[in-house]
Amino acid sequence: MTTTNSNSIFSHTTNQISVFNGEHYDYWNSQLEIIFITQDLWEVVEEGYAERQSQKDASCAEDKEKSYKENVMKNATTLRLVQQGMSKVIYPRIFSVKKAKDAWEILKTEF
Template identity: 35%
Template sequence: MSVPIFSGQNYDYWAIKMKTYFQSQKLWELVEEGVTLPEDSSTSSSAEKGKLENKKAKDSEALYYIQTAVVDHIFPRISVATSAKEAWSILQKEYQGSTKVRIIKLQTLRRDFENMKMKDSETIDEYYTKVRELVNQLKAYGEDIPEKRVVEKLLISVTEKYDPIVTTIEETKDITTLTVTELVGSLEAYEKRRSRREENSLENAFLV
């Protein structure tokens, strides 16, 4: 598995991919929290020293992955970083902003998510793509968005023409276990049936 490359664009998406990569390598905790050094290593046992050295080696491995995941013109920004956490924080601060800026951005994204509504001119696929992109941005800023929340959002924000299928889903499905994929599939199937009925009605009108 090769690391995703960051060229300076779409940091949020790159960060999500890198987090997944680090989790697959059991390195994310080191990137997020760093290596905690004991105040007095002279009192540490041989086993404790061995664990610490292993953590340092893993941290160096994570740092190397970050270094190789950025293009040459970005590398100088993290070239002096001595830990994975430091390198990660440098990139995060530059491309996502300071903690204060990230909090403001997160609040804006939350508000956008709550206010998002489907337009009459949009298809389910187009609207869900917008919702998914916003959810990915929220996740990139540390927001936990469970699938149930996305399902509920879609159900209450599609246009009125989907009311019949939404009512059917709410009455016949367990919303707490319904997946986004299942919901979108049902909405798209209804959308296609409705479109065919409208086309047939239009054809019949011309025949009259």
């Protein structure tokens, strides 16, 4: 559900993620950055996450697999929030992106 106010520069969804429509990028960026920080996701935006590597040592393979899965989940959560914050006009620019860091970089360079 989206609500709008004629005095507002953004429309807000029920979970309060601002929808970026191509204007006021710095304002939108700062709001999402705070959301990411409060959900311990900012590192995914800044650094991305490591791809899976082959496991030679079986004793630490389980720990590495668990860590990898956690990183994949954090990336997906972060990317979902970025996607939710896109208007239908802006979203196609990041449609095929699979990493939150890459989506964030595209938006940062274009706006």
